Amino acid sequence: MNFIQVIILAIVEGITEFLPVSSTGHMIVTSSLMGIETNSFVKLFEVCIQLGAILAVVVLYWKKFFDFSRWQFYIKLIVAVIPALIFGALFSHKIKSLMESNVTVAVSLLVGGIVLLFIDNAFKNPVIKDEQHITYPKAFMIGLWQCLAMIPGVSRSASSIIGGxxxxxxxxxxxxxxxxLAVPTMFAATAKDLLDWYKEKGAISGEEIKFLAVGNIIAFIVxxxxxxxxxxxxxxxxxxLFGYYRILAGIVILLLVWKGVIQ
Known part of the structure; x- marks a missing residue:
């Protein structure tokens, strides 16, 4: 991995993190197209730079995040992130193995794209227009939906929005x-991956720290x-539009795998 590749991946992450198209899936495919060897640091990088993109939410919605008088807001986020913490702890090794599969990404994009074509008509007559009216059980259910995004290509944004x-x-x-919900989820995921890295390999090298810093800054801005x-x-x-894009992207990725352009 070099700095040009870091910049490209960070731009892809920044664009796709909040769109219902799967940022992880796009980074996996982009890495393959650039010939980046999938190793432990690349996997760590693809998770950690998502935190930079997520911090953009804190900045844009800073009044809500730092209004400590509304403590219910924080409790709802904690309740909603519990399912991801449980499933992440139970299936972390399986999840990491799936991050090497472009076919998994392609199939997930295709299936999710078909769902998005019909989702606007599937849930009619919404009654909750802001976070204040989300109950704790509803927050937990949205958190359960978010767990689908542990499959690369599903999209954390898409699954949690559909859950909502x-x-x-x-x-x-x-x-x-x-x-x-992305904020505590990605804080937890990044902290876990960094801790696992430290336990297995020790401190991150100076060059790797530079890659992570540049990646997070660019992802944040985009x-x-x-x-x-x-x-x-x-x-x-x-x-x-996102449904049609996902279907097209899934077909293109399958064709690239079939032709041997990517593995």
Missing amino acids: MQQKLTRSAAAEFSFF AMLAIKFFIDYLKKYGFK
């Missing part, structure tokens, strides 16, 4: 809660722009 809509949230309310675009687009047009 299934719990009667509007599209924009579901998207925003998905953003909020994600700031992507969030604003996504919320505005979602309110007006819904999910169909």
Whole structure:
């Protein structure tokens, strides 16, 4: 891995983290296309730079994140992140093995794309327009939906937004809660991966620290722009465009695997 590859992966992460198209899936395929060998640091990098993108949420919604008078907001996030913590701890090795499979990414993109074509009509008459009206059981159910994103290509954003809509949230309310939920989820995932790395390999090298720093900064900047675009687009047009994109991307990836361009 070199700095050019780091920059490209960080841009891909920043663009795709909050769109329902799977940032992890896109980074796996992008790494394959650039000929990056999948090793333990590449896997660590692909998880850790997601934290940089997630921090864009904290900045854009800083009033909500730092309004300590509304303690229920924090409790809801804790409740919603519990399923991911449990499933992540139980299946972490299986999840990491799936991150090497472009076929898994392609199939997940295809299936998720078909779902997104119909999702706008599947959950009609939403009644919850903001986070304040999300109950703790609803927060937990959205957290369960988010666990589907442990399969590369599913998309954490897509699964948690669909979970929110299934719990009667509007599209924009579901998207925003998905953003909020990403913060503790990715903090936990990054902390776990860094701790596992330290236990197995010791300290990260100076060059690897530079890669992580540059990747997180670029992902943060790009994600700031992507969030604003996504919320505005979602309110007006819904999910169909993302569904068509996922289907096309899934077909292209399968063709690339079939032709031997990527493994």
